[in-house]
Amino acid sequence: MAGRPAGRRPWQLLAGTAVLAAFAALAVAAPLAGSPLRPDLTRGLTPTGLPVGPSARYPLGTDLLGRDELARLAYGVRVSLTVAIASNIASIAIGAAVGLVAGFFRGPAEQVLMRLTDVGLALPYTLAGLVIAAIMPAGLTRVIVIITALFWSYPARLVYGEVLRLRRRGFVEAGEAMGASGLAVVRRHLLPQVTSLMLAYSPLNAASAVAFEATLSYLNAGINPPAPSLGNMISDGQAAITYRPLLVIAPGLAVMALTLAFLLVGEGMKTRDPDARRLSWLGR
């Protein structure tokens, strides 16, 4: 780009965004790949009933029921991206609200909210996810609810710490001394800072959400068959692992590439934004 000094954009940001864009294109174009649900009993299975390997008709072959693996992958990526976006927004919004209220208003609200946050941080994710899954019908909503319910506590902790730090800074004290109401101080002075912190955190959160969606669906606790999701495709493909490992490897690589892309975007933002340097993927 003209005028922009070379090397200003970290390669991680570019690489991550490129991979995400490719996956987004795949997700949008999913219907072009064909039906993810209809088995092709004539050309999708060998005469002995086994899945067929990659061919011009089926670039990734078919799954055990003779369904187009590429179409299923594309629809699975759709699920992953939807979950990443929806649960990311929901968990960060809840977490930021909790952290802001607890950090700014202190008192009993702080005690209750932060103890709740501690409990949330201490929960064993997978087991807790399974338990919530037991009380909800399978589907996209269930996955988003589970991930949001388990993922809000970390951003809450982050925002809480940030607010406590900011409170002691001159501009917040000055605002209060000038007689600004609590709400005004939160909106004018705290929210902008908290927003930039949360923007930097969101790719890391999204990476965890993609991986966790796959885990839930793998354990039958997320998107259940026949609807495709990267996790349940891996679980289905496991039965064919000895003779058609591609059925495990293709969705496995997709989960990995998606997660890695989000992590790279996070790393890239970290090197750009000095505020975000404190953040790290170690948070999770």
Next chain:
Amino acid sequence: MARAMMRRLVFGLIAVTGVAVLAFLLEFVVPGDPARAIAPRAQSAAVLANIRAQLHLNQPLVVQFASYFGNLLHGDLGMSYVQRQPVAALIGPRLADTGALALAGVLAEVLIGGTLGVLAARHDRVRAAVGAVNLVLLAVPVFVLGLVLLLVFGYQLGLAPVAGGAGPAQIVLPALTLGLIGAPWYAQIVADQVQEALASNWVRTAVGKGLRDGYILRRHVLRNVLSPVLTMAGMDLGSYLSGVVTVEVVFVWPGIGLLAYNALQNLDRPVVMGTVIVGAVAVVAFNLLADLARMLADPRAREEA
């Protein structure tokens, strides 16, 4: 220090009680009738009513809660609907297998992560490479890594058993999976701490005094690394003990995680509740132990407390 530990113990007990209450309430949120779960093919209403009376399900909620809690205090977690055995008897033997896997996993992650971390701290080039490895390991979901290891070492190379079960040969791959997944965290912390210690005044003083490198590393560098690693290892041990569900499912390791997973598929609520409560106790207990170990290893932590 004793007071700080007492405080944490009380908080821990409150947390466990909270989980137990949640687990009890869950029974009433989960759709489905326990009597139906026990006798799926029972035709007469009398049979179902009988089962409900046997389980005290016809009593008021408060009475049920009191007896559930009383039993809990006696270590009685109730009866499994599906397996017709006391839940405690189902969990007991599996706790040992999960414990073995948790211990092996933590050992693997400390070894792998610690090695990567020390290497990264000493050479800048290695640090970049370790960073890349870390990022990839972070991006792999546990079960994908497990399946890949199973595919390569089990099916392709035939070096590891693929059949499942608990044993010294079966533990290698699941422990390695846990180790690789956990390693980035340790690598990062160890690298940071070692680098910080190497740049510190006390290490410079020690070098100036003419102490031997090995001694400085042991006495002044690793001692500083030990404290955060101990904390993390203790917490990991607790959370793995609460059931490494995914790894146990992938490798069919007969631990608490697999038990909980199967119980959820079968709507066997007492077993689910039991595993959740035992898991919460494990998490709390090991967080306490990790704190204690850190205080013993690190005088600064004693002062904080």
